[in-house]
Amino acid sequence: MKYRIFPPEEIIEDGIIELPLSKSLSTRGLVLDAMTQGGAVGGAYVARCDDTEVIEKALSQVEGTVDVGASGAALRFLTAYFAAKEGVEVELRGTERLHERPMGVLIEALRGCGAEIECIEEEGYAPLRINGRRLRGGEVNVDVTVSSQFVSALLMVAPMMDEGLTVRFEGEPVSLPYILMTVGMMEQRGIKVDREPLRIKVEKGCYMPFDQQPEGDWSAAAFWYEISALTAGWITVTNLKEKTLQGDKAAMRLFECLGVNTVESEELQGGLELSPSPEIYGRIDVDLTDNPDLAPALAVTCCLIGVPFKLTGLKSLGVKECDRLTALCEEMDKIGRVVEKIRDYGLEWDGKSHPVVEMPEFSSHNDHRIAMALAPVAVYVPGVVIDGCEAVSKSYPDYWRQLQKIGFRIEEVEE
Numbered sequence: 001m002k003y004r005i006f007p008p009e010e011i012i013e014d015g016i017i018e019l020p021l022s023k024s025l026s027t028r029g030l031v032l033d034a035m036t037q038g039g040a041v042g043g044a045y046v047a048r049c050d051d052t053e054v055i056e057k058a059l060s061q062v063e064g065t066v067d068v069g070a071s072g073a074a075l076r077f078l079t080a081y082f083a084a085k086e087g088v089e090v091e092l093r094g095t096e097r098l099h100e101r102p103m104g105v106l107i108e109a110l111r112g113c114g115a116e117i118e119c120i121e122e123e124g125y126a127p128l129r130i131n132g133r134r135l136r137g138g139e140v141n142v143d144v145t146v147s148s149q150f151v152s153a154l155l156m157v158a159p160m161m162d163e164g165l166t167v168r169f170e171g172e173p174v175s176l177p178y179i180l181m182t183v184g185m186m187e188q189r190g191i192k193v194d195r196e197p198l199r200i201k202v203e204k205g206c207y208m209p210f211d212q213q214p215e216g217d218w219s220a221a222a223f224w225y226e227i228s229a230l231t232a233g234w235i236t237v238t239n240l241k242e243k244t245l246q247g248d249k250a251a252m253r254l255f256e257c258l259g260v261n262t263v264e265s266e267e268l269q270g271g272l273e274l275s276p277s278p279e280i281y282g283r284i285d286v287d288l289t290d291n292p293d294l295a296p297a298l299a300v301t302c303c304l305i306g307v308p309f310k311l312t313g314l315k316s317l318g319v320k321e322c323d324r325l326t327a328l329c330e331e332m333d334k335i336g337r338v339v340e341k342i343r344d345y346g347l348e349w350d351g352k353s354h355p356v357v358e359m360p361e362f363s364s365h366n367d368h369r370i371a372m373a374l375a376p377v378a379v380y381v382p383g384v385v386i387d388g389c390e391a392v393s394k395s396y397p398d399y400w401r402q403l404q405k406i407g408f409r410i411e412e413v414e415e
Helices: 023-034 050-059 072-083 104-112 148-160 176-188 218-231 247-256 292-305 315-319 324-333 368-379 389-394 399-405
Strands: 002-006 015-018 063-067 089-093 116-119 128-131 138-143 165-170 193-196 199-202 235-238 258-264 272-280 284-287 309-312 340-342 346-349 361-363 384-387 409-413
Touching: 002 368, 015 399, 023 050, 023 072, 023 148, 023 176, 023 218, 050 072, 050 389, 072 089, 072 104, 072 116, 072 128, 072 148, 104 116, 104 138, 104 148, 138 148, 148 165, 148 176, 148 199, 176 193, 176 199, 176 247, 218 235, 218 247, 218 258, 218 272, 218 292, 218 368, 247 258, 247 272, 247 292, 258 292, 284 292, 292 309, 292 315, 292 324, 292 346, 292 368, 315 324, 324 340, 324 346, 324 361, 324 368, 361 368, 368 384, 368 389, 368 399, 389 399, 399 409
Parallel strands: 015 235, 063 089, 138 165, 284 309, 361 384
Antiparallel strands: 002 384, 002 409, 089 128, 116 128, 165 199, 193 199, 235 272, 258 272, 309 346, 340 346
16 A cells, blocks of 8 residues: 655644554553453453454464464464463464564573474474473573563463573663563562563462553654654644653653653643754764664654764664664665664664655555654655555554644555
């Protein structure tokens, strides 16, 4: 699906955006609910998007093929969940791109705990054949430089293991706040977790029912910070909580460097007001090891407002829905910005540009975060086209409608 996008004709003065509920809290909450005796699975806290839908559907299966589509979170979390569920016999499959995303670290760790997992085509990758059983647990060493979801998946099933589980980190963990989110949610449900910088120990136990409250998605909020920065507009985002387990709350601090202030709304309870500020840094150098999902919105914003940048700690972006590092370089080149990869762990732009001789047509690379980061380019290039707009359904199905709500005009382009 292709959209041609035009910016608002007037300054955004009172835009109100209802953010989707947190995908990260939802996916973890569903899996934890499924392991809670006497508790219901899901509830008002669950975000409505592709990732949560495939997990909800899969949790009720005990045999046959489970298709998780393009969801890396579903693949990782369900691999551990099914491996620890006695009597289950399933095949986990997904899209071609999902089958290219690494799984070896998680598979080997689960096997070390007694799991029976077979890689059907290539060792270390989906599709997988899983025969669920009671796991022994014990102690495993995990390479934490690829994905925090490997650790989260192991931790969530750890209380079900006979000996509990100790996870020792090898390397510097990427997206550590997501691991801490998992730990926090487990503790809310009565599980005892002992955490040190390079080790997490989970005791055997039983999850207790917990009334998880709905909470807006800070990762999604980053794209409205981007729009506020590019339009100098006033936007109120709802559902966010400043006291949160979500690490991407860092968007508030990072976009303050790019001319966006944040204050609590006096008129809308639970709302945060984003407003323009003349305080814009001349350059930003940021280690995003803890917050790699913020990189697309930050990189595109900097390219358009003319702020050179160096973003590091992004090794995990190479194995997302697409190689986001390469995708951002390719798409920014279409508007004349020469963004360069720093090997496999970063992006850098020193302000270099080149002439653009034709109206760009962007590709989302079938990645929801790339699509949402590129849409606001229309503020500087009215009428820009994005191919693959349907990708936003993975985390934010209502994104395009909400863009229209604050004045953007969107036209579908016939193929």
